[in-house]
Amino acid sequence: MNITAEANAVLGDCGSIRIHGGKAPMPFNEAVSAAVAAALPPTASERLPLSHAIGRVLAADATAPASLPRFDHSAMDGFAVRTADFAGSGPWSLKVVRRVAAGDATGGSVSHEGTAVEIFTGAPVPPGYDTVVVRERCSSLGPDGIITSAKPRLGENIRRRGEDVEKDAEVASSGAIVTPHLTALFAALGITEVMVRPKVRIAVLATGSELRRPGELLDAGQIYDSNSYMAAGMLSQPWIEYTDLGRVHDDLNSISETVRSASGTYDVLITSGGMSHGGADHIRTVLEANGARLDVLQVAMRPGKPATIGRVGRALFVGLPGNPLAAAVVLSQIALPAIKRTGGLREWEAQWIQAVLSSSYSKRAGRTEFAPVEVSGRDEFGRPVVTVLGRGSSGSLLPMARATGLAVMSEDVTELHAGCPLRYLPFQS
Structure with missing residues (x-):
């Protein structure tokens, strides 16, 4: 989605390492595209029982192994009848020859002129009957008969085989999230297992000697880490495996060792803080030492200008600003689309x-x-x-x-x- 173009249309009259430092910051839309391009879609897949697949990402298109409905059945309680028996003007009287409930088999019985079958919602329509008159439009005519003044339309109150889903039709595409409603459809089709993408393994590392976790005592000049909790909440998804690497002090060797190890282990490495050019900001030095390729570095946006996205080791790298509001915006607007592509999701654009x-x-x-x-x-x-x-x-x-x-x-x-x-x-x- 090109936010600039869309916003202009809406507003009308209202209104190696790729370095952008020293140049004009990258436009926001370009930054999102570059971040998504830096993400590597998954190639692996795993088969899961349907009950364990909710919230995961489909790894293959899903087709219907059967039709839905599987057979013609009644949509209402009433009487299955033959429209041929409703010639002339009513009222019409019909003999009730049997009863069919949901789960019953219709057998090989054949309809006869002037007859009806009492039928319940979900019950299969017996052969030869082509419509259902709802019970409210019928009155009793003795123990084995009904009378009605309502002339039915052909096929009325019958759900036809395959009218919802035809056999072999595609019902979900690769990259779709297995939602509860999609799970219900799969279950109705008799699907017991689905192929899904592996969870995206994401590690978050907070940097800063001033940081402490809530519950720890604060000394002068120290603050509580909030970005790790924000990231954990935003990334709490069934298709994500989240790891909190804790915090490291502003020490070049400690940060370098942690980044080197994490970039070889996880699919996505997110760091918080240390992206500026201060004497205690070591992330960029560590990235360069580890051969990182940075595709986004400085973005023309507020807040979040220091946003940094690229690759280090085998991981997609996301460098969040240390300031909380900036970190939240960068994670949701630039990093998350790239993370979704890493997870194999088909849709990654924000729904404005x-x-x-x-x-x-x-x-x-x-x-x-x-x-x-x-x-x-x-x-x-x-x-x-x-x-x-x-x-x-x-x-x-x-x-x-x-x-x-x-x-x-x-x-x-x-x-x-x-x-x-x-x-x-x-x-x-």
């Missing part, structure tokens, strides 16, 4: 929807800007009305914690007025 702004907003030209927002109502067209939460720094946590989603403003827009359309990405609950 149109919303409108509740009040004016200004920004610098030349960068794509993301802002945490909350929905404050709906306009007359049913679009969400969103309110920007704070204009805080990339280190702000409260706006993101309160937000219901992100809004995006394209790079060439500087002023947005109340009521202007914009793109909105709701957070998943």
